[in-house]
Amino acid sequence: MHTAPSQNMRAAVVTRYGAPEVVEVCTLPRPALGDTDVLIRVCATTVSSGDARVRGRRVPEGMGLLMRLALGWSRPRNPILGTDCSGVVEAVGAKVSRVKPGDAVVAFTGATMGAHAEFVRVSGAAPIAPKPARLTHGEAASLLFGGITAYHYLHRAAQLAARDRVLIVGAAGAVGSAAVQLAHLAGAHVTAVCRSVNHARVTGLGADAAIDYTRDDFTRGEARYDVIFDCVGATDYAACAKALAPGGRLLRAVAGLGAQLAAPFQGRLSGHRVIAGVTPELQTDLDRLMALAASGALRPVIDDTLGLEDVVAAHRRVDEGHKRGNLVLLLDPR
Ligand SMILES: NC(=O)c1ccc[n+]([C@@H]2O[C@H](COP(=O)([O-])OP(=O)(O)OC[C@H]3O[C@@H](n4cnc5c(N)ncnc54)[C@H](OP(=O)(O)O)[C@@H]3O)[C@@H](O)[C@H]2O)c1
Known part of the structure; x- marks a missing residue:
């Protein structure tokens, strides 16, 4: 099937579990939008310790089999990592009314990941909140994970x-x-x-x-x-x-x-x-976090801000185990 070039996106793709170098920036079709989905143009996301764990298949003791079953046996089932983002709603499915195109939002993609890309599809039921106006997208993304x-x-x-x-x-x-x-x-x-x-x-x-x-x-x-x-x-x-x-x-x-x-x-x-245990990503908790951020009480802590092309360097920095706060990937500096 032909895909129009304008419907493509750049994304960081993990083709197999391994060192930071297994991450490649590719051009892929944008995610298709279902009736209950939200398509977000990602302005910023983070490369988190969780992303580096998945990429490197470094899991806490006894969790290896569970992780492979949940995320994929020899490579991540969704090759695009990234569980959080700050961006702008690009489109919504027919059954979604809680956000609309043009809204600046923060969101969690959860176990489906996919945020290390120019566009990510999240469920309309996922934790999504307005981006605090006082924060840049990079700052907002850094508060999530x-x-x-x-x-x-x-x-x-x-x-x-x-x-x-x-x-x-x-x-x-x-x-x-x-x-x-x-x-x-x-x-x-x-x-x-x-x-x-x-x-x-x-x-x-x-x-x-x-x-x-x-x-x-x-x-x-x-x-x-x-x-x-x-x-x-x-x-x-x-x-x-x-x-x-x-x-x-x-x-x-x-x-x-x-x-x-x-x-x-x-x-x-x-x-x-x-x-x-694993943290549940709850809408109420996201709302409270964003309220604290909107008031200026909760402040972003950013180790570095890199572009998508520098995603391998971002994974290397996370792997060092000494980052200070969060490693932001900036995809669209609007
Ligand atoms: N249960 C869950 O749902 C859940 C959710 C999120 C994250 N996690 C896990 O939580 C862990 C931390 O996540 P993170 O994102 O905060 O990691 P991170 O940002 O990569 O943590 C890096 C920090 O760890 C510090 N550090 C390293 N060894 C240390 C030690 N022995 N004692 C004290 N500090 C040490 C370093 O500080 P110094 O440079 O000062 O050493 C560095 O600043 C990860 O393993 C992640 O997988 C679990």
Whole structure:
């Protein structure tokens, strides 16, 4: 079937699991629009730790088979990665009335991915919200992946309270930099764990104290925390138990299958809770995040902004494991 050139798009395509170099920029047909779909012209998206995990087939222990079944056996079923975007609605299906062409929006594509392209199709039922006018598309996109994860863990899972003592491990990354801000905004006392080169940055986001994990081990210190949020999979309950206050919660954004199954039963005798698992991307949480961003309370943290042609460099940077906040891919600088 002939496809008119104007109906094509550029996209970053992963042809097999592997190193950053398996990502290629190609020209493909734009996604077809169904009655319940929204087609978004992507202005900005991010290359997240999640994208790099899928590309490199690097999954937490015990999750390899599940991931291959869910995402594709020898290559991602959808070769276009990317789970978040900020852009402009290009077209809507006949049954969609919540947004209209021309609306500036942020959205999650979820497990179907596809946002590392000039156009992405999302379900009309997907989390979609107006882009806060004060933010550029790059800034708005940078708030999504880490923001929704941090919001889910701190507010929904741990039910964070004002004056809780919160320790955030991996505070300089995408999830961590959002978590520092959200915990600070909730009135918690925040201790950030990251290398000292990042301490000024995390205190600027609201951390009250910072620990350099290359020099000090918080699990051996005297301080006690109501919430320990391990954003990067650096610790576990056995190591953290002593550092948790009575009623304390350990949040594990990265946990293997065994750890996820064990989490509901761990710490009970000590009055602790361990929470792990995949973050659901909920419309209500996206709306709250965007309200915080619209007021200026939640601020973008951007490691670098690159073009689609630089997508391999973006994956390399994420693979280093030391990005500060978010890696933005800018497709349309409007
Ligand atoms: N459960 C879920 O639904 C969910 C959702 C989103 C993400 N995740 C997972 O969460 C993890 C973090 O995601 P992310 O996007 O925040 O990653 P990221 O942005 O790539 O994290 C990079 C940061 O990790 C820090 N770091 C590395 N090793 C550390 C250590 N041992 N202790 C403390 N900090 C360390 C680095 O800080 P320094 O440079 O200071 O070392 C760097 O700033 C990923 O593995 C991702 O797959 C899970």
